[in-house]
Amino acid sequence: MKITVVIPTYNEAENIPILISEIFLLGIPGLNVIIVDDNSPDGSGKAADKLHEKLGAKLEVIHRKEKEGLGRAYIEGFNKALANGAEVIGMMDADLSHPSEKLLQMLAALEEADIVIGSRYTKGGSLDRDWPIWRKWLSGFGNLYARTILGLPIKDVTGGYRLWRRSALEAIPFGESRSNGYVFIVELAYLASLKGCKFKEVPIYFSERQSGISKMTLKIQVEAAFRVWQLRRVYRELRRSSSQ
Secondary structure, three states: OOEEEEEEEOOOOOOHHHHHHHHHHOOOOOEEEEEEEOOOOOOHHHHHHHHHHHHHHHEEEEEOOOOOOHHHHHHHHHHHHHHOOOOEEEEOOOOOOOOOOHHHHHHHHHHHOOEEEEEOOOOOOEEOOOOOHHHHHHHHHHHHHHHHHHOOOOOOOOOOOEEEEHHHHHOOOHHHOOOOOOHHHHHHHHHHHHOOOOEEEEEOEEOOOOOOOOOOOHHHHHHHHHHHHHHHHHOHHHHHHHHO
């Protein structure tokens, strides 16, 4: 079975070598990685190229000319993974906040689901223990807000650590997404839910990045809050057909 994990990068030069080493040390048969770099000024693309020289076809690097956002990066990575014949497609952050070792448990869970989520909010999952209370509250509220408005059957709506069966990803029009920020993660889950896909959540400990600067800003959070309502309107007809 061919498994391809898509990892978008922007200014993650310090984290990429560590993450790729952790992933391949798991020894998962058929595992491949696609790094999609948005012309990072810190040399993330070059760091990825050096790893490609060592790992060969197991690691592919897509270089984009400019920073076009998380959603567009994932779309390009998904299309490449599907074209390469991937049967399982993964999503993962490059900042080491997603525990690589959980890929094994998530793959096992995929035998009973269409999509598996590395979940911070299911039983056993948690956020970085050193986060201040206000930050944990804000993260939890944002997740509850999106989950409630969209009526999603999962605990972690905004988490970007996921494994998809090929059939599930092909069932949704991800390439037509109008979201180009972190709300893209929410949109994918919403579309999959409307298509009747089966979810399963595996608890993870979500840790703070050790190096680099977080891409999450107040502007992105405010945009996501408005975009959640837009998703309900945009996919109104699909929601109606799924409830019939």
